[in-house]
Amino acid sequence: MVTIREIAQKTGYSTSTISRVLNHHPYVSAEKKAKILQVMADLDYRPNQLAQNLSRGASHNIGVIIPYANNPFFEKMTNGIMARAFEFGYKVTLLPTNYNKQVELTYLEEFSAKAYDGLIITSKSNPLKTILTYEKYGPLIFCEYVPEPKIPCAYLDRAAALTQAFRYFRDHHCQQIGITVGRNEQISPSTELTLKIAQQELPDFKIANVRRNCTTEQDGQQAAQYFQQQPQIDGILTNGDEIAAGIIAGYHHQKRPLIVSQDNLLIGKFLHFSSIDQHPERCGQQAFDLFKQGRQDKIMIPHEFIERG
Amino acid sequence: MVTIREIAQKTGYSTSTISRVLNHHPYVSAEKKAKILQVMADLDYRPNQLAQNLSRGASHNIGVIIPYANNPFFEKMTNGIMARAFEFGYKVTLLPTNYNKQVELTYLEEFSAKAYDGLIITSKSNPLKTILTYEKYGPLIFCEYVPEPKIPCAYLDRAAALTQAFRYFRDHHCQQIGITVGRNEQISPSTELTLKIAQQELPDFKIANVRRNCTTEQDGQQAAQYFQQQPQIDGILTNGDEIAAGIIAGYHHQKRPLIVSQDNLLIGKFLHFSSIDQHPERCGQQAFDLFKQGRQDKIMIPHEFIERG
DNA sequence: GCTTGCTCTGGGATGCGTTTCATACTTTAT
């Protein structure tokens, strides 16, 4: 590997001067600059990024904690982050946790070891308090609302979105509403919020109408089986378009309930169900901007209700 | 930041010994090891990864060149890579090119500057020859077939898949076949192959039946408009499920042609069109394994034909 | 008793840019 010292030797100048050329510092005579660039080209020199990273104490690399890599919602979110990161020359490392606390801690440890210049957390597995102990190592940005002041976050107005969904059912005179939610283990903040709003908005909310642990189309089909046992269910809020599709498949040719989903993928258009688009890609973009600009704001991303069917 | 030197100072041992503990080298007395670990814990020490990277000359980070981040095919592929990378403690950096040669060169330059321990190229923008000049800087692994010996690649048997698709049309007595393909600018190897196989397999292949530059559902709809002007077209091969969906939407309530698509997403199941699943996620996994094991093999991933409708 | 071979430890070089500080030469301002 050609090093800066070799360039110094061949040109007869010091490493400082070479470094100055490399970093476009002023105060290098045009003549020397030209010669140095020439020698660099001749020797096919490229600065070792690992050395630069150490020297600068930064790597231009940000980590993005996500639960699953193959989930449309988080894919959209990471696409938003990546689009912005690309513009500013940052590298993005995706860090999937599968909602495993230990795995998430590993990533946080890497962060504290300077592996990432910043960490965007799209969905957390450990308690907020635990995660915030890592704030001293660098900027943490959340993609969900965190009450702590001074902690930047770009968040979806889930409460408003859910409220609108439930009112939509009410306005369409639905009797009872089935609800599917994701991971079961520890009740997630997202699930918690869903149930809270449901209780507020639905006159006779029944916990029995909540189907947990739904993440795939299969789960949706099974949920449909379950919901069909209670024929008074004529409205279903799902936690994703794939689940919604599964439900429709599960209802087969029965008259199916009114469905509101939450991803707004293409399939919703074809299967004619309504969907809440929370614009996760915008959320990701904003999160990156918060990082880049070092702001500590809290930014709300408005949702969009796509009515269909 | 606590450094290894501080630990050395506090414990009274040398940095060598601290480093040995850090790296689980043998030949450290149990007593010293215990004390060192104790002091490390007390001072909340964590080894600086940037320093480790420089020192080791590697970063446990691999780059993955993809054309688009938001494309189901490449998302599956990167998911395969990430799944394996995760197992082995590698970080994955996604490098989207949008098929921009210059952007791809930037990534290759970063690679030559040691930013990545290896580079997986899922789809290339520059000529193979250009890319291979970077092979001297570290392992390059391709996710498409490259004829060069000693260059590892995990590739999809696209020729076989396409052949099967065209024979499927023939077996169903299709008169004429419409074809949609992706990027137009430079004819891509993928498009080239599609046309080549079409010529081989279709008795009266017409170049006019090829619709270029299709990447979105919208494009599919427009393609449908176009194909409808030639009513003898009763079979369509699309380059993705979203395009297939668009075509179905575009044909509206007309009797639609037989459709074979190439992603096997959920939507194909609901819109009842056939799809070739090329298992890009397996391809990604294999590509990572090739990198990890330093093998130079060429691995073919068999496709699967999902017949529907 | 002496060689051979482990086990254990530290000094110091190494990886490779970046940056501070000191120095010296020019200009410009007064």
Next chain:
DNA sequence: ATAAAGTATGAAACGCATCCCAGAGCAAGC
């Protein structure tokens, strides 16, 4: 003419962990 400000350059320290090499202590083998 002289202080002040700007331009140009190099020596050397710095960032932080890794690792080669030398050397010491100690046990087994002949």
